[in-house]
Amino acid sequence: MVVVMSQYYKFMNECAEIDLNDLKDVLLIIKRYFKDSNYSDLD
Numbered sequence: 001m002v003v004v005m006s007q008y009y010k011f012m013n014e015c016a017e018i019d020l021n022d023l024k025d026v027l028l029i030i031k032r033y034f035k036d037s038n039y040s041d042l043d
Helices: 002-014 020-036
Strands: none
Touching: none
């Protein structure tokens, strides 16, 4: 899980300049990533 969070923060750092208007899309991508990774506990 620690590795996943590290990758998550790295991803966020790489997308630091993203528009707030695209934040929903980013959250959907992250949620889908966790879902595809079978992290059902994160919902």
